[in-house]
Amino acid sequence: MKIVVIGGTGLIGGKVVGKLNERGHEAVPAAPGTGVDTLTGExxxxxxxGAQVVVDVANSPSFEASAVLDFFTTSTRNLLAAEEAAGVGHHVALSIVGLENLPDNGYFRAKAAQEQLIKKGPVPCSIVRATQFFEFVKGIADTATDGDTVRLPHVLFQPMAADDVAEAVSRTAAEAPLKGTVEVAGPQLFRFDELVADALRxxxxxxxxxPDPHARYFGSELAERTLVPDEGRAHLAGTRFEDWLRRSS
Structure with a gap:
């Protein structure tokens, strides 16, 4: 199959392209650098x-609330319209576990709006909701740093490796549309602050x-299970954090 990967030159997109090509598909990366702009339609x-499937793993260049909302809604409308015109039969999008738990978070609101457009759109869809990536741990620590102190809530956290995210997206793209949502998560439950402390060591x-119960995650306070899937709901990935950490160190 010809599968176009929107955001196919990024962290997840590049891995998705590689995995799909390994499966024998014709995976085509599409991004501004390859001459494809979903915001303008160019x-x-x-x-x-000639594409049978489109995978959207693109991310907004800005996390400011109005800018990120405009990015995901405008690009998704343009993409769905182009897919309908091209006869694409399956739209796959990467999203986030727990979107509905942080309505005051501008980025999560934008991804929720994107999900609604996809579900109501003209192309059969599959939405892959993933937990946070191991690769984001340092960035999370940096945003939570004040001097030499990192303040994070003592809540549950179930991140996963970017390779495993890409594997879930690739597998979904190669199958029939779910016409719904699947969730994927790491194989282990942690405490947010403890995992970051282990990584920094x-x-x-x-x-x-x-640990700080009022520490904010990109502007929002977290409850105990805000960022993790309901028990037994998600497909669990294989890469354990300590193994990924050993390789990254």
Missing amino acids: GLAAALA AWHDPRTVV
Whole structure:
């Protein structure tokens, strides 16, 4: 099958392209750098010609609330219209576990709006909701740092490796449309602050992690299970955090 991967030059997109090609598909990366702009529609018709499946793993260049909402709604409308015109039969999108738990978070609101457009759109869809990535742990620590102290809530956290996210997306793209949502998560439950502390120690980072129930995650306070799937609901990935951490160190 010809499968066009929107955002196919990014962290997840590049891995998805590689995995689909390994499965024998014709995976085509599409991004501004390849001449495809979903915000303006530039290059979409040409890129989607002959495609059976489109995978959207693109991310907004800005996390500001209005900008990120405009990115996901405008690009999704353009993409779905181009897919319908091209006769694409399956739209796959990457989203986030727990979207409905953080309505005050601008990024999560934008992804929720994207999901609604896809579900109501003209192309049969599959939405893959993933938990946070191991690769984001350092960035999370950096945003929560004040001096030499990292303040994070002592809530549940179930992140996964980017490779496993890409595997879930690739597998879904190669199958029939779910016409719904599937959730994927890491194989282990952690406490948010404890996992980040373990990572910083492994990286010989001198910062101290302090549990703080009011510490915000990208502007939002977290409840106990905000970022994790309901028990037994998600498909669990195989890569354990300590193994990924050993390789990254």
